[in-house]
Amino acid sequence: MNILMALSQLEVTGAEVYATTVGNELTTRGHRVYYTSDTLTKPHQGSFFKLRFNKRSIPRRFWHVGYLIYLIKKHNIQLVHAHSRASSWSCHVACKLTGTPMVTTVHGRQPVHASRKKFHAMGNKALPVCEAIKDQLVQDLGVPKEQLVVSRNGIETDRFQVMTPPNNARPVVTIIGRLTGPKGELCYRLLDKCLDLDKYDVRVVSGSQLDARFEAFKNKVTFTGYTHNVPEMLSGADLVIGAGRVAIESLMCGRPTLAIGEATSIGIVTSKNIQHAIATNFGDIGPTDLDIEFSTIANEVERGLGQKQCDPEVTETIKASYDLSSVVDHIEHVYQDVYIDTLRREMPVIMYHRFIQDESEKGVHGTYLHIKMFEKHLKLLKRMGFESLTFEDLAEANVIRRLEPGKRYIMLTVDDGYADNYHLMLPLLKKYGFKAVVYVVTGETFNRWDVENPDNPENQVSLMTADQVKALAESGIIEIGGHTITHPKLDTLSHNEQYQEIIGNKQQLEELLGKPLTSFAYPFGLHNDDSKHIAKDVGYQFAVATNSGPLQFHQDPYQIRRIGIFPRTDVFGLWRKIRGNYLFRKVR
Structure with missing residues (x-):
């Protein structure tokens, strides 16, 4: 199939990692995958077309729709796969006008307002990455259940192996994620209130530019910048803090992982809470935003540092749930459902x-x-x-x-x-x-x-x-x-x-x-x-x-x-x- 992946972002996000990882696997299987986004950093096979979805004025949105129609017709696009709110709105309109089937992967909690309830703009099928997002789409936005199907993140599981625990002089605590938006606020509060920066060697891995509030930590925290070699970076950590894909990849490397995200803290991931972690995308999605009891985090950090490896059962569960080949099998099935149902x-x-x-x-x-x-x-x-x-x-x-x-x-x-x-x-x-x-x-x-x-x-x-x-x-x-x-x-x-x-x-x-x-x-x-x-x-x-x-x-x-x-x-x-x-x- 000819597939167009559409994202709206100004820096590397989990959605981009998802789209390019899935897109590369689809390319390997013989599909032709194209990308359109404000930026695209991750290695990818297929043409990239720059489109500033984050410019959301009315004239700009008309331009987005027009350019998408041009791409759909020029490249004989059979299905559009959107990965963000801004891109899905424009893609939805362009696909309606051209009769092109469309799916949207929903990576995070959606804003709730009257216009969103009336116009979901998710195309023919929405693919929440976890059950908590699916529940929110149904309860808060009224999206019909039959329009939804949970589709996990696809991970190249063969890139990640359980690693020997590091032998660090001081415990290395690695925080991975954006430093903007809710993730940035979370990281700031962890550094400011929860972590003993003298006791731990704290490293923050992010592609975001540092804003002024993080300047106060530069003498005690290492801000490493973005890395393509995630397994190598994880290998040096005694404890990893993150949510979503970060937690998934950490656990596949066998690292003790504190799953905490934009919504809630799961705590140290174990065989007892792994299903709850999966259902909330490892803390990123919950009934409300940032419902975290920060006073408990210090104890969870110590608990995680007391482990040399995460529970082996957790690693196996992760591999079974997020295996790229199985995820893309499922996505191909959804593509066929949508394509055939739409075109009859x-x-x-x-x-x-x-x-x-x-x-x-x-x-x-x-x-x-x-x-x-x-x-x-x-x-x-x-x-x-x-x-x-x-x-x-x-x-x-x-x-x-x-x-x-x-x-x-x-x-x-x-x-x-x-x-x-x-x-x-x-x-x-x-x-x-x-x-x-x-x-x-x-x-x-x-x-x-x-x-x-x-x-x-x-x-x-x-x-x-x-x-x-x-x-x-x-x-x-x-x-x-x-x-x-x-x-x-x-x-x-x-x-x-x-x-x-x-x-x-x-x-x-x-x-x-x-x-x-x-x-x-x-x-x-x-x-x-x-x-x-x-x-x-x-x-x-x-x-x-x-x-x-x-x-x-x-x-x-x-x-x-x-x-x-x-x-x-x-x-x-x-x-x-x-x-x-x-x-x-x-x-x-």
Whole structure:
């Protein structure tokens, strides 16, 4: 995807670290990420466009909106991700005018006033970084709960290792954070009222310029300035004081950490208070601003200095909660939700069965299509600019690949494994340059499940031989998927019976093809929870249904909804089904 990260800041903030860290991971995954902000200090991949969001006069805001619209159109931006109040307001307007999906990560407590309640300006989805922010957005600003989803800070956990405790002559207490706004006020009060500057070697790490009030401490406190090498700086501290990302990174290094922020003091972080710390972003967010009992801080400092390392359980909890890869997985999921819900458009996954050459081959059940009509279908797909994907393609990359900018993707699936798939379908796919996924039944030579239907028996039709299935797989344009041994209605079988049908079919095909299978199709589209769990447990990464499952492809990889193609699906009928919004119009 093409993603625009928007921030408003005059110095390095946690929001910038978040945006660039997440943005770099997205870039690694193949996305194209752009940035716009007043300043940008952290190393980042992708173009940066300077925009002074902090200039908030009415004329300036119109200029911001106009410039954002220019960036969205020039760079084919598919989604805007804002990270601050000033930027989100302008982005919200620009996205409304251009129809661009938008999300906003909310990093801190929001101001409450009448206009803010009426105009949240957070786009389609707001991502508070902790539960306390989510609660405030609901209670104070009236943001609907369904518009909110907690999304943690993403940390490059492999950069941080538990370190050997330092051997300092005097205990080193390191305070990390801005020296402006509420953080600056907090730091000043810690230095002025709480810390014994003669007893401790106090170091303040900040990119902020020192204002006059800190001059009084310069003889007893070391103001080190900003550093890119956070682990090295943390390694020399006996105790770290900070909130948000500061506390997270400190705890990953195993340092005793006093979590105190703009709202509250958590105290020394332990296994007993770690969940409360996470929920408040380590003291930065609470019911009110700066609700701290400063008289207790001195004792907490001594308590922290009495520890050589933080609780190992805390470090493991932090790594599990803030792992960058997992956080970005979640963000990609949100991006897909917002993009597809906003545009009401999804990659079509269409379902064929068998192909005929003349009227005598027609069936009773309507699971056939004349091969000449199939060729017309492929010609239409070509004219509309479609390219085909298989599940193997998506497993190799990511399901979000289907939203690649400048591309129009479709997935062709074909059930059962009829012999005509080899004789009739394969040559046309090669001719027009399309791929397909063919789901093969391995325990039958013909369509016994339909022929022996007592209520509505079907004509007998041959299935592919093993050599034909292998030839399809070796063509380079066909993915072979599992479809059970005998094509039963899985939801009528016991767990063990389902397992034998699914695993037996998978093993037979994998032995034939010499490689693992990626996807599975439920016969008749019928399944239950056992079916889905078995498909996952035996190693399938995807499973397709028919007319059940979410409208969004990514929301349930084991119940992917498909669009059926029938004998009367002519060129116009196919066009209706593949425009992208068919399911959204059909399923209300």
